[in-house]
Amino acid sequence: MTKETIQAKRRRNAIAAIHVARAQLAKHGMDEDAYRALIRRVSAAHGTETDSSAKLDDKQRQAVLDEMRRLGATRPGRPGQYPGKPHNFNSRAMPEMITKIEAQLADMKLSWAYADAIAKRQCGVAKVAWVRKEEQLKGIIAALDVEQSKRGCNAYIDESMRRLGMGEKQLAELTAKLPKNWRRQLRCLRPVCDHLGARIEMLDQKEAEEDQA
Known part of the structure; x- marks a missing residue:
């Protein structure tokens, strides 16, 4: 990157x-x-x-x-408020990364069960608490980072629609060529965010010019 x-x-x-x-x-x-x-x-x-x-x-x-x-x-939610926090803090490689995972979950208001599901899918390990390899934890962090980005993009799109006065029909027309699950794909979300962001900037510029007129 x-x-x-x-x-x-x-x-x-x-x-x-x-x-x-x-x-x-x-x-x-x-x-x-x-x-x-x-x-x-x-x-x-x-x-x-x-x-x-x-x-x-x-x-x-x-x-x-x-x-x-x-x-x-x-x-955003603060670390420590969600149940199921692992107890594998003794490993030298663990504390910083476990804390990072905890912060990511809290930010998205997700339980540790969500991270456990990622651990099982990516590492074949049922719980984050049982993960012992540094690279596996980095993979879990990366997966959560992607999810954070998706949620951030979707929040931006929803608010941009409100700002622009767009309805679902207009959004559907804009994204007609994208996959049906485009809201779950960063490669689709990012260009939609960029497009709406450009439209908002144009709207802001127009409003600024009208205020100065």
Whole structure:
């Protein structure tokens, strides 16, 4: 994975997280104007002012997300709150990777049974607690990372549809040439995210020009 690909993934995941937080706060009264005002206020405090999440830099995106969580957006689950945590922390190779797996599960609000299923499928071992090879744990982490990316992309798509006023029919037309299970395939999700992201940037630019007119 190239440096550019990693940066693009982090940017996409951060924007998706902002949109998810925005949807949560909308249920508590945050309308479009309040959201734009928040973006402007926080971005100005950490760099160049903008009212579009697509135009934020890394520092601004994190600051916006932190502010939205301060206002009540739900934080990802914290490690340790899910049952079934393995007890194989004595191995030198285990602690850091087990902690990583735990954090990934908590972020997606999944139980250790989900990781156990991956261990069984990939390693032929019924439980993560019984995995003893470092490479096998790395494989489990990689599989969970892919699942996180899928969920982040889907959240971004759902929020982008809301922002653009798109319905399921329009989305179906846009993805007509993709496999029926395209929402479970990163190779399909990423170009859809990029397309919707470009449309949002165009919409934001148009709105900015209208405000300045």
